[in-house]
Amino acid sequence: MDNDLQTVQISEGIYWVGAIDWNLRDFHGYETPKGGSYNTYLIIDEKITLIDTVKAPFFEEMLGRISQIVDPSKIDYIVSNHVEMDHSSSLPAMMEASPKAKLVCSAKGKKGLYEHYREMGFEKWDIQVVKTGDEISIGKKTMQFIEVVMLHWPDSMHTYLKEDRILFSNDAFGQHIATSERFEDQVEGVMEDAQIYYANILMPFGKQVLGYAEKVKQMGLKFDMIVPAHGVIWRKEPERIIESYVKWANAETKPQVLIVYDTMWNSTEIMAKEILEGVQSAGVDVKLRNLRNNDWSKITTELMDASVVAIGSPTLNNGMFFTVAGFLSYIKGLRPKNKKFFVFGSYGWGGGAVKGVEKELIESGFEISEPGLQVNFRPFEEDRAKCREIGKRLASLAKE
Ligand SMILES: Cc1cc2nc3c(=O)[nH]c(=O)nc-3n(C[C@H](O)[C@H](O)[C@H](O)COP(=O)(O)O)c2cc1C
Ligand SMILES: [Fe+2]
Ligand SMILES: [Fe+2]
Incomplete structure (x- = not known):
């Protein structure tokens, strides 16, 4: 295993341990001239938590990064925010590497994971199904879950770290770019990349986007960071990306x-x-x-x-x-x-x-x-x- 793999601490006790796909030029059919990434995060608290996994070919890389920080067998929770294979295809191997881990997902997530991995160990997994508003305390930090049905799959879910005000939003608010930087304010033109991503992945779900923005308001959620599973993290006025999504969902056009x-x-x-x-x-x-x-x-x-x-x-x-x-x-x-x-x-x-x-x-x-x-x-x-x-x-x- 490569001992020089870089991890990045994004906040107290929270590390990026994902993978950058520098050569990705086609993401299930649409062009990604800037490459892509699969972001996963390790949270070190009394309980150790991994948020999402990477696309299968990058499993060893992710495991190497996790190992820089903690023995993977010590992981207590693996949160699966989304069933799609760019985030789940190394779950079977990760569950092997973390035998005591509980897998946390939505009800539809559990069904979707069964349909993908029933011949790859699913039956053995210890699964905890969560719904909107459910919380899991991992020590000083608390995870709260928000189901985001059809944003963009039925199983999609967000994980909100309450004390840190960090939202792990999986596909929502992402961008397909490969970069050595981890934050939006370190990279040029991220909003444009976020719009390309929205246009090609989220455009059909404008109604759900507006519903989501409303729900976040009702729940009174505040964000210090919005952390997608693709691309870079929104930390400078992170609400900007939600406002852009609302604007795009309202389908405002230009005289063009x-x-x-x-x-x-x-x-x-x-x-x-x-x-x-x-x-x-x-x-x-x-x-x-x-x-x-x-x-x-x-x-x-x-x-x-x-x-x-x-x-x-x-x-x-x-x-x-x-x-x-x-x-x-x-x-x-x-x-x-x-x-x-x-x-x-x-x-x-x-x-x-x-x-x-x-x-x-x-x-x-x-x-x-x-x-x-x-x-x-x-x-x-x-x-x-x-x-x-x-x-x-x-x-x-x-x-x-
Ligand atoms: C392989 C081929 C098949 C064609 N089939 C038809 C056809 O079925 N009906 C028709 O009206 N024109 C047909 N055309 C003629 C083209 O529509 C015509 O050449 C047109 O001016 C091409 O426009 P373009 O220069 O923008 O390609 C065909 C042309 C080619 C090369
Ligand atoms: Fe997805
Ligand atoms: Fe994705």
Whole structure:
């Protein structure tokens, strides 16, 4: 075992013992150009507690860090705030290494862990199920639990250390970044990374986010630190991240037009650029994103802010282009709110893309600003002028 593994004391008796995934570039399908981390924390009190575990390939690393501070067999509690495998897949090995540990999780957490690990020792685990408001004293410190159903899984839970006013929020308030720093105030641009994370993971759960903010107020919780399981810790006015979540959950948009498209022989691209010209000429902020050259996780974040979205697709084999189909499927699940859509594209003979995209958008509950524009093969000046006019109309719509 590596004896030089760094642990970081984040507060009196509380240590970061997780792992940094420097080379992570894809987190279950979405791009993570800055890497990621799985944060776990060791609390040394009369009872010794581990909050969450890491993704399985990093188990030895976590165990090495824990061992710098305490013999892992001395651990009394292992809190599992979330069943998803980035936080639980080293639980079977950790329970072996800490034979006297009690596993603490929500009722839905217990069920979820059974469905993952019933062939990996689950039956032997000593499990204590907790619900919102339940407390466990570990000596000078007290853990209080808050179930956060569908933030973002049914089993999700937060652990609040009352005396220290530290919230272990697991996935909520995280960011996918790999850094040697552990605190938000030591790293540039964390709020942007937190928004990318929100857009791609939490966007469908705006109602739950607002409910959560309300519950925290009712419970009168105050925070000295908000400690997510991914990325860095919020310690400078930590409520800022909850306020941002509330703002994002309210789906406030900016007067911005986002043009998302793909193209085979660049006819649809010419249309996209003329629409861009039209929007620009009206003095409105506009972005142009080809689906094959841009991270979808980034496009999705920009989509969150935009009040108008234009989607362009050529016709391929009677239907929309496959990246456009994939993107529609992705955003349908994320359910972005407060936007108007417009569809355009080039075709050769029967067409089908523009109608297909419109049908898909309407069926997904999105609003279309006006009937889409199809151009046969190359867009000539007449078509280009139409695109610029549309751009102007989209610009005034974005300002409304
Ligand atoms: C492999 C392939 C399949 C196509 N299938 C159709 C089709 O089924 N129906 C149609 O109207 N056009 C079809 N087209 C024609 C394109 O839609 C047309 O070339 C269009 O101008 C392409 O726009 P783009 O330059 O933005 O890619 C096809 C083109 C290619 C290359
Ligand atoms: Fe998760
Ligand atoms: Fe996670």
